[in-house]
Amino acid sequence: MDKTGKIEIRVIGAKGNISLTPDSYDIKEIAELLLNVESLLYPTTKKDRPLISYNIEEGSVRHVFKTGLQAIIGFGAVMGQVSATSNIDFLELRSAKALEYIQNLAYQKNYQFEFSTYVNDQSSVLLEVTPKTRFVRTENLWLEAEVYLYGTLTNAGGKGKANIHLDTSEFGSLTVQTDKAYLEGLEENLLYKQFGVRALALQNAETGEIDKTTLKMIELIDYESSFDKDYLDAKISNASKNWLDENTENWLNDLRGDYDA
Numbered sequence: 001m002d003k004t005g006k007i008e009i010r011v012i013g014a015k016g017n018i019s020l021t022p023d024s025y026d027i028k029e030i031a032e033l034l035l036n037v038e039s040l041l042y043p044t045t046k047k048d049r050p051l052i053s054y055n056i057e058e059g060s061v062r063h064v065f066k067t068g069l070q071a072i073i074g075f076g077a078v079m080g081q082v083s084a085t086s087n088i089d090f091l092e093l094r095s096a097k098a099l100e101y102i103q104n105l106a107y108q109k110n111y112q113f114e115f116s117t118y119v120n121d122q123s124s125v126l127l128e129v130t131p132k133t134r135f136v137r138t139e140n141l142w143l144e145a146e147v148y149l150y151g152t153l154t155n156a157g158g159k160g161k162a163n164i165h166l167d168t169s170e171f172g173s174l175t176v177q178t179d180k181a182y183l184e185g186l187e188e189n190l191l192y193k194q195f196g197v198r199a200l201a202l203q204n205a206e207t208g209e210i211d212k213t214t215l216k217m218i219e220l221i222d223y224e225s226s227f228d229k230d231y232l233d234a235k236i237s238n239a240s241k242n243w244l245d246e247n248t249e250n251w252l253n254d255l256r257g258d259y260d261a
Contacts, residue, residue, distance in 0.1 A: 005072030
């Protein structure tokens with residue numbers, strides 16, 4: 001791999017009277033940390049990301065990750081900002097959730113986490129997460145909102161909680177919680193057809209980002225994705241006649257409340 005760097009997450013703590021070492025560190029904790037590190041490094045997509053290699057080493061427990069240098073530098077800048085501000089609200093959602101997970105581990109197990117980067121053989125500790133820190137999102141930034149999604153329905157049902165899987169061009173494949181009775185009342189075959197989905201989800205009030213893990217369907221909407229230019233042009237032409245005698249600038253000022261008056 002060309003132009004690589006390293007990230008180290010050192011875990012300091014104990015299990016009872018036994019200090020943490022690779023031999024006393026459970027494989028489940030390793031697996032969960034690996035998934036969260038992927039979200040910290042590549043928060044917007046897991047598809048086609050660069051290779052991330054991994055090693056576990058002595059020194060309490062040292063998780064060492066190697067990946068593309070650009071991602072390492074970006075990771076270092078972001079973790080430095082988190083440390084300086086003690087705030088994670090500015091992070092991409094997956095990164096924020098990953099740090100919250102690590103913060104919860106620190107609370108629950110009395111662990112200390114040290115985040116470091118290695119670039120050109122130079123290392124520095126960027127961030128410490130301990131039982132005394134509080135890296136959690138501000139709850140009032142996330143509000144329930146109604147959203148509209150469009151794509152191909154690839155699966156529907158579920159033995160326990162019912163859901164649908166919608167393959168979208170904007171967000172990739174989404175899982176949307178659904179009421180079983182709603183699906184039972186639909187007579188047609190839904191699979192591999194284009195639909196719009198009206199749903200509820202938590203949305204960040206500042207960035208507009210949607211928490212895709214909170215999607216709950218309200219209804220399916222028949223959706224035709226084809227674009228009819230002649231139809232649209234005809235509608236614009238007909239509507240334009242109604243605006244011939246209108247002063248659009250005055251209309252916009254009225255709509256905005258005439259703030260400049």
